[in-house]
Amino acid sequence: MENFIAYNPTKLHFGKGVMDQLGKAIQEYGKKVLLIYGGGSIKRNGIYDKAVEQLKSIGVEVFEYSGIKPNPIIEDVDEAAKLGRDNDVDVILAVGGGSVIDSAKIISITIPVQHSGWDFYAGKAKPQTAIPLISVLTLAATGTEMNPFAVVQNKETQQKLGYGHDLLYNKHSFLDPENTYTVPRDYTAYGIADLIAHCLEAYFGGGEATLSDKIVFAILKDAMEYGEALLDDLENYDLRANIMYDATMALNKITMHGRTSGDWGVHTIGHCLSMLYDTAHGASLTIASPAWMKYHKDIIPERIAFLGKNVFDVDGVDETIKAFEDYYKRIECPIRFSEIAEAGQTKDEVLTLMNQNKVQGMCHALNDDARTQILDLFW
Numbered sequence: 001m002e003n004f005i006a007y008n009p010t011k012l013h014f015g016k017g018v019m020d021q022l023g024k025a026i027q028e029y030g031k032k033v034l035l036i037y038g039g040g041s042i043k044r045n046g047i048y049d050k051a052v053e054q055l056k057s058i059g060v061e062v063f064e065y066s067g068i069k070p071n072p073i074i075e076d077v078d079e080a081a082k083l084g085r086d087n088d089v090d091v092i093l094a095v096g097g098g099s100v101i102d103s104a105k106i107i108s109i110t111i112p113v114q115h116s117g118w119d120f121y122a123g124k125a126k127p128q129t130a131i132p133l134i135s136v137l138t139l140a141a142t143g144t145e146m147n148p149f150a151v152v153q154n155k156e157t158q159q160k161l162g163y164g165h166d167l168l169y170n171k172h173s174f175l176d177p178e179n180t181y182t183v184p185r186d187y188t189a190y191g192i193a194d195l196i197a198h199c200l201e202a203y204f205g206g207g208e209a210t211l212s213d214k215i216v217f218a219i220l221k222d223a224m225e226y227g228e229a230l231l232d233d234l235e236n237y238d239l240r241a242n243i244m245y246d247a248t249m250a251l252n253k254i255t256m257h258g259r260t261s262g263d264w265g266v267h268t269i270g271h272c273l274s275m276l277y278d279t280a281h282g283a284s285l286t287i288a289s290p291a292w293m294k295y296h297k298d299i300i301p302e303r304i305a306f307l308g309k310n311v312f313d314v315d316g317v318d319e320t321i322k323a324f325e326d327y328y329k330r331i332e333c334p335i336r337f338s339e340i341a342e343a344g345q346t347k348d349e350v351l352t353l354m355n356q357n358k359v360q361g362m363c364h365a366l367n368d369d370a371r372t373q374i375l376d377l378f379w
Ligand code: NZQ
Pocket: 037, 038, 039, 040, 041, 042, 045, 068, 069, 070, 071, 072, 096, 097, 098, 099, 100, 102, 138, 139, 140, 141, 142, 143, 144, 147, 149, 150, 151, 152, 179, 180, 181, 182, 183, 184, 187, 191, 194, 251, 267, 281, 282
């Protein structure tokens, strides 16, 4: 087992009606609130009204920034940070999925400075302080509600990158599974795929950590069992609750304890597809992940087979990869690029971006030849 630090300061409020405590939590941090949300789903499903009711109950001044896009962009981050800076806000309230909460995290460290939030990604700046962030999660997938990571796109540099810093933890996260009832079937499946991918990134990370492996297997089995059932019963509280908690646990660092790091090679490939074609994050991963495993089947056969034995009770590397592909098919996620391809998209442009961004994992390096082979395997 590798040395590790266990640290997670986020106060997680989980369950029915937890938003009733939102006002009280915000009140701890001040009187001026920057409210951030996405394209309007929270207005259609009533979550916006619930949040505003809480804000009114504590008599705070509210500044709103809406329109954060799925696969969020740095321009929105910088514009929202300017709004927060100009109005000297005390606290940020993010209401939405991973895109909204990730953007809010970078906004929280960009408000106190005079430069673009991208400078943190580019390694040109380090955050010294952050505006406190409180979130209401509306989509179970990323784990951003209880981790210190944020992923943003920069169209100019053609990069979709993750950034991690302890200042990015939410102070409070409110998770009411009922708030996810309106997530459509496809995004519900992409969320399940994303949490599965987070477990796999941890599992294929560095170092031997047997308990962390067993935690990965437990989350995977829970998510696969309840995820499939959920797609046929989108307003089932218990199923939504199980998947929501699975997603939080899949990337709140508990699966990383005792490892040098996760791998994240599959994510870096997926980010290229999202960058180029605005592919939903989870869908990009179900395309990249089986191909990544196929490429590695002669490199780490025992590790892949051990996963299959523990999760699906199958024997063998090919059987394991097939079991994952079959599962992704059952939840209607794509496993080949051709399933999401549109006219004019070429292998060359994907490969060029993958090579330009030196796509690879933290534990399993990939060179240009490996990237070409992986691309061939999912094309
Ligand atoms: O924009 P709105 O109107 O809110 O609609 C969203 C969006 O269209 C909609 N939605 C969210 N909650 C809903 C809902 N629709 C109906 N009812 C609800 N309750 O769903 C769509 C997708 O939302 P988005 O926030 O983009 O999805 P997700 O939560 O999957 O977040 C994806 C982003 O997170 C990043 C991804 O790369 C991607 O940019 N990730 C963040 C990570 C992290 N911070 O740790 C790790 C992940 O690996 C991932 O990279």
